[in-house]
Amino acid sequence: MQNENTNRKFCVTNVNPNHATSGNQLCDRCNNNQELKMLELKKFESQMDDSCDDKSEYEIYKKKLDHIYDLCPQCKQRVKNHLEVLNSQVG
Secondary structure, three states: OOOOOOOOOOOEEEOOOOOOEEEEOOOHHHHHHHHHHHHHHHOOOOOOOOHHHHHHHHHHHHHHHHHHOOOOHHHHHHHHHHHHHHHHHHO
16 A cells, blocks of 8 residues: 655655755665554544543554564664764764
8 A cells, every 4th residue: 555645755864964865765665664654643543531541552552553564674774874873973
């Protein structure tokens, strides 16, 4: 199931000092899965009456989706490397 109306890229690299982005770090499958996960999260509705528990219920639901739409090993490594580069630029 691919949403042809969106071209979201969930992990991109900065290619110049003006922070223009290109170069999606995720494979097509993982990028599509991230889009599906975001769509599912948008549809989330709490099943509990107590609003205090909504956040924890959301977190449980998000973790479930993270597991279902997990990144492939190659994309996990690319994201890890990308975050390390960003972290070194910040600190």
